[in-house]
Amino acid sequence: MGKEKQADLLQGTLDLLILKAVSLGPLHGYGVLLRIQQISGEELVVQQGSLYPALYRLEHQGAIASEWGESENNRRAKYYSLTALGRERLGEETVKWERMAGIIGTILSAVAE
Amino acid sequence: MSLRSWSAGEIARIKSWLGALLWRNRLEAEMDAELASHVEHRSADLVRAGKTPDEARRLARIEMGTALTHKENMRGALGLHRWDELRADLRYGLRMMAKNPGFTAVGVVTLALGIGINAAVFSVAEAALLRSWPAAQPERLARITATTPEGQDADFSYADYRDLAAQSRLLEGFVAWSRRAKTLQVGNETRSVLDDVVSPNYFAVLGIRPALGRGLEAESAGGRTVVMGDSLWRSAFNADPAIVGKQISLTNRSYTVIGVAPARFHGLQRGIPTDLWLSVSSEASAGELAERSDREYEVLGRMRPGVTAEQARAELGMIGRRLARTYPADDKARNLGMEAESERLRAALVPTLLLQASVGIVLLICCANIAGMALARAETRRGEMAVRLALGAGRGRLVRQLLTESALLAGLGAGLGLLVAWRLIGLQAALLPPAEFTLGLDLRLDGPVLLYTAAISALAVLLFGLAPALQAAKTSLTPALKKDESTGRKTGRWLTVRNLMVLGETALSVVLLTASGLLVRSLVNTQKIDLGFDKEKNLIFLDLTPGIADYNGQRSLDFLTQAEGRVASLPGVKRVSLARRVLLSDSGGGTYKIVTIPGVTLPDGRQSLSIKYNAVDAGYFQTMGTRLLRGRDFTVADNATGAKVAVISRAMASRFWPGQDALGRHIVVGGKDGDCMIVGVVQDARIVHVGEETEPYIYLPLAQSPTGEATLIVEAASPAATLIPAMRAQINDLDGRVPVGIRTMSYLMSQAFWSDRLAVGFMAALGALGTLLGAIGLYGVLAYLVNRRRKEIGIRMALGAGRGDVLRLIFRQGVRLALVGAGVGLAASFALMRLMAGFLYGVKPSDPVAFAGSVVVVLLVAVGASWLPARRAAAVQPMEALRHE
Numbered sequence: 002m003g004k005e006k007q008a009d010l011l012q013g014t015l016d017l018l019i020l021k022a023v024s025l026g027p028l029h030g031y032g033v034l035l036r037i038q039q040i041s042g043e044e045l046v047v048q049q050g051s052l053y054p055a056l057y058r059l060e061h062q063g064a065i066a067s068e069w070g071e072s073e074n075n076r077r078a079k080y081y082s083l084t085a086l087g088r089e090r091l092g093e094e095t096v097k098w099e100r101m102a103g104i105i106g107t108i109l110s111a112v113a114e
Numbered sequence: 115m116s117l118r119s120w121s122a123g124e125i126a127r128i129k130s131w132l133g134a135l136l137w138r139n140r141l142e143a144e145m146d147a148e149l150a151s152h153v154e155h156r157s158a159d160l161v162r163a164g165k166t167p168d169e170a171r172r173l174a175r176i177e178m179g180t181a182l183t184h185k186e187n188m189r190g191a192l193g194l195h196r197w198d199e200l201r202a203d204l205r206y207g208l209r210m211m212a213k214n215p216g217f218t219a220v221g222v223v224t225l226a227l228g229i230g231i232n233a234a235v236f237s238v239a240e241a242a243l244l245r246s247w248p249a250a251q252p253e254r255l256a257r258i259t260a261t262t263p264e265g266q267d268a269d270f271s272y273a274d275y276r277d278l279a280a281q282s283r284l285l286e287g288f289v290a291w292s293r294r295a296k297t298l299q300v301g302n303e304t305r306s307v308l309d310d311v312v313s314p315n316y317f318a319v320l321g322i323r324p325a326l327g328r329g330l331e332a333e334s335a336g337g338r339t340v341v342m343g344d345s346l347w348r349s350a351f352n353a354d355p356a357i358v359g360k361q362i363s364l365t366n367r368s369y370t371v372i373g374v375a376p377a378r379f380h381g382l383q384r385g386i387p388t389d390l391w392l393s394v395s396s397e398a399s400a401g402e403l404a405e406r407s408d409r410e411y412e413v414l415g416r417m418r419p420g421v422t423a424e425q426a427r428a429e430l431g432m433i434g435r436r437l438a439r440t441y442p443a444d445d446k447a448r449n450l451g452m453e454a455e456s457e458r459l460r461a462a463l464v465p466t467l468l469l470q471a472s473v474g475i476v477l478l479i480c481c482a483n484i485a486g487m488a489l490a491r492a493e494t495r496r497g498e499m500a501v502r503l504a505l506g507a508g509r510g511r512l513v514r515q516l517l518t519e520s521a522l523l524a525g526l527g528a529g530l531g532l533l534v535a536w537r538l539i540g541l542q543a544a545l546l547p548p549a550e551f552t553l554g555l556d557l558r559l560d561g562p563v564l565l566y567t568a569a570i571s572a573l574a575v576l577l578f579g580l581a582p583a584l585q586a587a588k589t590s591l592t593p594a595l596k597k598d599e600s601t602g603r604k605t606g607r608w609l610t611v612r613n614l615m616v617l618g619e620t621a622l623s624v625v626l627l628t629a630s631g632l633l634v635r636s637l638v639n640t641q642k643i644d645l646g647f648d649k650e651k652n653l654i655f656l657d658l659t660p661g662i663a664d665y666n667g668q669r670s671l672d673f674l675t676q677a678e679g680r681v682a683s684l685p686g687v688k689r690v691s692l693a694r695r696v697l698l699s700d701s702g703g704g705t706y707k708i709v710t711i712p713g714v715t716l717p718d719g720r721q722s723l724s725i726k727y728n729a730v731d732a733g734y735f736q737t738m739g740t741r742l743l744r745g746r747d748f749t750v751a752d753n754a755t756g757a758k759v760a761v762i763s764r765a766m767a768s769r770f771w772p773g774q775d776a777l778g779r780h781i782v783v784g785g786k787d788g789d790c791m792i793v794g795v796v797q798d799a800r801i802v803h804v805g806e807e808t809e810p811y812i813y814l815p816l817a818q819s820p821t822g823e824a825t826l827i828v829e830a831a832s833p834a835a836t837l838i839p840a841m842r843a844q845i846n847d848l849d850g851r852v853p854v855g856i857r858t859m860s861y862l863m864s865q866a867f868w869s870d871r872l873a874v875g876f877m878a879a880l881g882a883l884g885t886l887l888g889a890i891g892l893y894g895v896l897a898y899l900v901n902r903r904r905k906e907i908g909i910r911m912a913l914g915a916g917r918g919d920v921l922r923l924i925f926r927q928g929v930r931l932a933l934v935g936a937g938v939g940l941a942a943s944f945a946l947m948r949l950m951a952g953f954l955y956g957v958k959p960s961d962p963v964a965f966a967g968s969v970v971v972v973l974l975v976a977v978g979a980s981w982l983p984a985r986r987a988a989a990v991q992p993m994e995a996l997r998h999e
Contacts, residue, residue, distance in 0.1 A: 030148060031155040049178055053149070054187035061192050063126025074158055078151045079144070086122055 015047065015055050016064075017098060020083065020091040023065055029078035030056060056081060064090050127193070134192045145188055149181050199511070203518035210519060216982075217491055218523065221484050224890055225527025225574060227883065228480030230534025233559070233567045235473040237539060240562050241384070241555040243462035246455060247414070248379055250321025256426065256452040258288070258413040260434070263447055269409040272394060274445065275313065276403075277437060278413065284421045284429045287319035290411040291382060294397075295551075296390070297853045299363040300350050304842055304854060307346065307389040308551050309364075310381055311397045317341070319416055327358035327373030330393045338396040340369040344377040345552070346389040364390070366850040378556070382414065385555050406444035415452060423454035476883070477570060479619060481577035483891045486612050488520070488582040490898030499589045509587040516586055520579025528571040535559060535567075547868045548861055613931060616895050619888035620935025620976070621942055624968050626881035628943040631964030632950060632957055633874045636805075639956035640870055646799020647697060648739025649863060654828045655696050656681070656841060657855035661822025665852075668754070671820045673849065678731075678826060680844040686832030691737040694729040694821045696857075697799050698866040707784040707812070714770045725766070726801055727783070727812040729819040735761075735796055737827050745777045745794030753817040758783075760790040766810030767795045783812065790814070804866050805955040834858050873953065885972065888935075889979040896928050896983035907987055908995025917988040924987045928980030929973065936969045943968075 022028060022036045033056070034047050059065045064087035072078040083091070134141050153174045160170035178184075189195065211218040246252035258278070260267045270278075275290040282288070291312040298307045317329030330341055342357065351357055361368050369392070381388030394403060402408065417426050434450030453461075499512060539557045546553050660673045674692055682690040695705070706724040716723060732748040735741075743764055752759050760781060767776035779792050798808050816824070830837050838856055845854050857865075900907070907920055947959040957964070 029151065029155070031152045049152075050184065050187070053152075053184050054191045057188045058191035061127055061130040063123050063130075072151070072155065074155070076151055076154055077147065078155070079148050086119055086126070089119055 013094075014098075015051055016059055017091070017094045018045075018047070019052075019055055019059060020064060020087055020094070023081050024083045024088065024091055027068075027080045027082040029072060029080050031078075032072075033081070059087070063087070131193050134194055135197065141192075142185075145185050146181070149178065149184060153178055199514070200518065203515045204522065206515065207519040207522045211522060214491070217487060218526075220890060220893075221487065221523050222526045222530055224480045224483055224887070225524060225571075226530035226534050227886075228477035229528050229531030229567060229571055229574065230538065231883075232470070232473050232477050232570055233531060233535035233563055234538035235469060236566045237535065237557050237559060237563045238555065239466045239469050240560075241557050243466050244459065244562070245384075246459075247320075247382065248322075251416075253455045254417045254419070255320075256415050256417065256423070256454045257458075258415050258430065259451050259453055260448040261451060262449075267409075267448070268412055270411050270413050271406045271409050271444070272313075272398070272403040272411055273406045274437060275411055275413050278415075278430075278433060278450075281433045281436070282415070282429060284418055284426050285415040286418045287315060287416045288413055289313050289316045289319045290394075290413050291316065292410045292412070293383065293386075293388075295853075296364045298346075298350065298389075299366075299846075299850070303839075304846070305350065306551060306853065306855060307364075308386065309340075309390040309392055310388045311392050311394055314393050314395065316391065320414075322376065322379055324373035325376045326355075327371070329373055330391060338367065338369045339372045339393060340364070341373045341375055341391040342371055343375050343380065343387065343389045343391075345380075345387065347374050365853065369396075380556060382412075386551070386553055387556075406441055417454075423452070423456070426454075427452055474570075476887075477574060478577070479887050479891075481574050482615055483619075483887060483894060484523075485578040485581055486615065486891060486894035487897065488578060489585065489612070490894055490901055492582050492586050493898065493901040495586065496589050499586050503589065512587045513583045516583035517575065517579050520575045520583070524571045524575045524579075527574075528567055531571075532559060532564075532567060535563075545872065548864050612895050612898070616888065616891045616931055617935040617938060619884070619891045620932055620972060621939035623881065623884040623888040623972055623975075624936050624939025625943050625946060626877065626884045627968035627971055628939075628947060628964050629950060630874065630878040630881040631967045632947060632954055632959065632961055633870075633877050635957045635961060635964060636954040637867075637870050637874050640804050640867070643800065643804055643955070644797075645698070645804070646740055646797055649859060651739055651859065652830050652834070653737070653859045654830055654834050654837065654841070655857040655859075655862065656826040656828065656845070657696075657823070657857065658826060658845065658852055659823045660849075660852050663849060663851035666822055667820050670822050671817060673852070674816070674824050674826075677845055677848055680848060681826055681828060681841050684837065684840050684844065686830060686837050687828055688831050689733065689737050689829040691733040691827050692731040692816055692824050693734055693738075693827060694816065694819075694824050696825050696827065696862065697728075697738075697801060698804065698862060699825075707788075709784070709812070710782045711770055712780060712782065725810050725812055727814060729814045729816045729821055729824075731816040734813070734827070737829050740799055741797045743795045743797060744775070745792070747794060748813075748815045752815040756818075758788065758790040758818055759793045759815060761794040761796055761813040762792055763798050763811040764795055765798050765808045766812065769810060781812075783814065804870070881968075885975055888972070889975045892928055892931060892976055892979040893982065895931065896924060896980055897986075899927060900924065900983045900987045904990060904995050907990045908992040911990065912992040912996060920988045920990070921984045924984035925977065925980050928976050928984075932973055932976030936972050939972070940965060940969065 018037050019033055022033050022040070025036070025040075028036060030053060034049070034052055037045060037047055056065070060067055060081070064084060065081045066084050067079050067081050069077060070080045153171070156174035156177065157167070157170040160173055161167055165173065189198070247255045249255060257268065258270070260270070270290065272290060275288060279288040289312065291310045294309050294311055296307055296309050297304050312330065314330050317324065318331075322329070324341060325344065327341075330339060340362070342351075347353055347357060354360075357371050357374060360371050362371060363369075375391070381391075415426070415430075417423075430450040430452055434445075434448060437445045437450075438448060502512060503509070536559060539559070542554055542557060656677075658674065658677060660670045665673050678690050678692055681687060706726045708722050709725045710722040730748070732750060732752070735747050744767075745761070748759070748761065760783065762776060762781075770776070771779060776792050776795055780789055781792065782789050796813070799811065800806060801809060801811060826841075828837070828841065842854055842856070845852060907923075910923075911920065943965060944960065951959045
């Protein structure tokens, strides 16, 4: 983990967020964007330029699967849903993230002796 | 992550990548649709938030940014970048190749030559050394061998073979085979065929299923069956589908054809295909098969599945010792062993590597040449490389693109090279010595050969493509963009690596051409040698072997005399005579007798000498055209009851009785009853080789020296084609069991000169190849030179130099390189040609004509190679060169 560059870290985080968003129900690309925004309490807006490459990467890796369908305003849209592989990955990445956050928290709360 | 999910992930990745490749258009359309749908949703939201539809759409699009960048990243996520770049490189490479037809043509042809020759030689190595036994599951087969105090032996008696088969537990089957020769009679024609006499389980153990009919099985006594080979079936029987069940006549015995072998199976002996397979039960009596001291059979064993070579070998050793104890008279001191397939391959590896390495040098030279030309071209492409680097291409990308171009060139070269290899393989028939039987390896461009070709092509790409690619990627941008050449490396050194290479190639050409020249002169001289008989005569030779049909001694003589009489009576025959051996035939090598010469002191205090001899009948010298110098020819009176006489060659007469008359002298030929009186002296003749030293030679009357094989020498008035069937019919009439081999004078001459002609052809081909490569190398160097010195040439022309001056400048460079190379080559030739002295006839190894000739050829070729670059140099426009291209 420590060897990842800054960009990779953010990329990994975005993947995790997308997986989480999709785990709550199938979404199209724009919907993923909205949902992440929503469940972060409007704190996080995903950059549009990173969204679709990330979605395609996750699908390439087999974590999500896509299907064309009709959206709420009767337009065609590509819906993404979580696969079994993706669910497994979501679980593992969540555990890793929480552990990382805990470690960093511990470091940051170190007091000068 | 567990292994299962990792592998599932990998599979998903591969599926996704393949899907993206195969349905690319749909992918692109979907990407467009998805991005468009995103924009629509966003505008809908913005409209809901209060914007006008137009404004909403505009805002949404601005937020999205350029779809192009998104799509590039999306494609990247799918792993399509490498693939797209490869396709682009290939297209670009093809375009570049089309724009430079000269370079492309020379490169492809050079590579085709190098790769083709290597592929052809590898197919020979594969057929002769590497290929496994042509049977099912060859890895379980092993040749059985015996180690004796005299060395290794691979021949066994049939009785030993039977014991082996019975006693071995670890080997499930053994086959035995023995090579014989027979004459096949089809209609009026007889032809010589090679057959294998084999154990009845031959086809079964080898796992060969006949294409027609069935294989040999244990036949009941009296039934003579034969399995025919595919090539004989096609050539002699026109692939008759009803051949099974037909009777054929082999050496005057009748056999039933019970099957035809599959097309690819030619028996177990590489290089000498089998025409027919016969069973031991019909070829040898039970008594003969029980004879343990007759070792005529080779044996192959098949190991049971799971048995290792060591185990099998141990068991064989044990059986061998048991046999040695049981039959001490025959099998003592024979240690049985075997050569497993893996060992055979390992032993074959070294000669294969040696062979391939020596031919690989040719490919190396080709690659070096192309690398030189590519480097020259790279000079002109510096601007292009600089622009691409400036636009953001990584140096690695550039290298990849240039390597792709090289790979394209190599691909084309390999394709053409396989064609070259195919043609070279077809030359095998022309290169083999003339013989009665069809010899030759089963050369094919099959899997291993194709694999090898692909491997050396890939290697070639690295060899000739890597250096120019790396060089181009190192281009420093600013000078290249400014088309400024003054910062280029200006080495005053004349002895650069590339110049050295051209020097080397030129020197090599000179050596090869000199060798060719010497061999050609030698061949011309040998053609003029007085052979000691008249080679212009229309002679036909019938090689008879009555000994095979159990004629011997006087009976053989009677047979031969009768045959002679019958043939002499045919119309169109001028004269017939008999000889034990025909001069210059490849058989016998000139048998000899021990001779003592009373009254003459032999050198080194020896008591006797071995002298080559021939047994001939009266009229031989006249028929052959050998001149009688003194005395008389043999007559009918010189028969078994008459006094023993001999005729000797002039060399013998002058050696032992110099300055005196040899007539009437006596020599003792072969033992105490061999006292002969010399009654004639004839001119010297060539006995074994055309270029040999003159040796003493003795002729004895055939009647006094009977033999089981002799040749009828027929001087024909009619063309051979009309006479041959009639002559054959006469011999068959007399006794059809006696094999007849027919040769004409032209056949004899081609046999005699075959090795000389082959050597000349081979060396000349090498010489031509070497010269061609040298020319290409020189062209490359000069082209590079012209490119680099364009500005200098422009300055010269601006200062008043004319076209002729520029031409002379370039030509001088080329000729100078060639001269230095030729000089080195001449020196090398002086040293090396000495090695050829033994092969040359009538030509000294330092023959000035050959040396001068090769230098002239090389210089002419150098001028030719310099012509194109020189022309290009002279076409330089001074103003343009001074400015920039």
